[in-house]
Amino acid sequence: MCDKNHNTITDPCEHHLTASNQYTYGDIEELANYLKERVSIQPQIGIICGTGLGAVTELLADPTIFDYKDIPKFPVSTVPGHAGRLLFGHIDGTPVISMQGRFHFFEGYPLWMCTMPVRLMKLLGVTTLILSNAAGGINPSFNVGDIMLIKDHINFVGFAGHNPLRGPNEDKFGARFVAVNDAYSRELLREAKAVAQGLGMKGVQEGVYACIGGPSFETVAELKLMHQLGADAVGMSTVHEVITARHCGIKCFALSLITNMCVMDYESDEKPDHLEILTVGKERENDVKILVKNIILRLAKIN
Numbered sequence: 587m588c589d590k591n592h593n594t595i596t597d598p599c600e601h602h603l604t605a606s607n608q609y610t611y612g613d614i615e616e617l618a619n620y621l622k623e624r625v626s627i628q629p630q631i632g633i634i635c636g637t638g639l640g641a642v643t644e645l646l647a648d649p650t651i652f653d654y655k656d657i658p659k660f661p662v663s664t665v666p667g668h669a670g671r672l673l674f675g676h677i678d679g680t681p682v683i684s685m686q687g688r689f690h691f692f693e694g695y696p697l698w699m700c701t702m703p704v705r706l707m708k709l710l711g712v713t714t715l716i717l718s719n720a721a722g723g724i725n726p727s728f729n730v731g732d733i734m735l736i737k738d739h740i741n742f743v744g745f746a747g748h749n750p751l752r753g754p755n756e757d758k759f760g761a762r763f764v765a766v767n768d769a770y771s772r773e774l775l776r777e778a779k780a781v782a783q784g785l786g787m788k789g790v791q792e793g794v795y796a797c798i799g800g801p802s803f804e805t806v807a808e809l810k811l812m813h814q815l816g817a818d819a820v821g822m823s824t825v826h827e828v829i830t831a832r833h834c835g836i837k838c839f840a841l842s843l844i845t846n847m848c849v850m851d852y853e854s855d856e857k858p859d860h861l862e863i864l865t866v867g868k869e870r871e872n873d874v875k876i877l878v879k880n881i882i883l884r885l886a887k888i889n
């Protein structure tokens with residue numbers, strides 16, 4: 587920790603620099619202009635694809651694709667199952683931007699860096715964000731392969747003092763304090779449920795997503811605690827993106843693919859495993875794709 591007694595804004599030290607957001611509004615505006623000069627699509631909907639769920643990007647007709655490594659000041663994806671590409675295109679006529687790969691706290695990125703693309707989406711015109719993730723099932727009535735529509739979250743990373751909005755507030759994006767009791771749009775959740783029902787999709791659940799920092803998975807005691815607190819599934823992402831989106835007024839809908847059931851029994855020899863998580867993602871990505879496509883179709887009809 588920094589023990590220097592100083593003004594962190596006018597005289598920042600290395601420690602405080604990583605604690606506070608280093609992307610100014612102007613930096614993100616520059617980034618937005620860089621992309622606008624290269625692609626004419628003005629996206630209304632943003633999509634962030636979770637681990638192994640990048641196939642949703644196949645929905646984009648004739649996409650313009652940027653590798654993260656080629657975009658100035660953009661972080662790069664380091665997790666298998668996250669391709670590291672930004673795509674612009676249309677899904678049934680709706681202009682969309684999609685991240686095929688997100689940034690996680692456990693990769694070493696500060697949360698303000700993990701969530702910078704959400705602010706970029708805002709400046710590009712996005713009003714609705716659709717997020718997906720791979721998660722472990724805590725609710726004993728869930729099964730591997732279920733899709734959980736997220737109605738709320740428990741932010742364990744936030745409980746530990748890490749928040750993407752920490753540091754001086756960027757007023758041009760939103761107010762200092764942000765309400766998150768309605769973080770997941772009730773309207774979008776209702777529409778998503780109606781879509782899933784209309785498609786006759788099996789194994790669609792609704793629940794509370796708990797976010798930990800990772801990369802270690804959970805102990806049995808931690809999982810029992812989360813269960814008692816009302817968590818239905820646990821993962822390592824999404825929540826900080828949603829907080830950043832709500833701060834700048836973007837509506838959010840999120841879903842978890844239950845890629846494994848959490849091991850809540852000391853006698854069990856099972857363990858969560860990233861490769862298995864990727865396999866379940868592959869098996870169910872088509873259903874996630876169909877669900878997302880139909881939600882976007884429905885939104886286009888009602889908006």
Ligand SMILES: O=P(O)(O)O[C@@H]1C[C@H](O)[C@@H](CO)O1
Binds near residue numbers: 665721863
């Ligand atoms: O990006 P998501 O939240 O889908 O990634 C989850 C959490 C870990 O990164 C990884 C564990 O396998 O999947």
Ligand SMILES: Nc1nc2[nH]cnc2c(=O)[nH]1
Binds near residue numbers: 721723820821845863
């Ligand atoms: N934290 C966490 N993240 C996951 N992502 C996919 N499965 C899991 C899990 O069991 N725990």
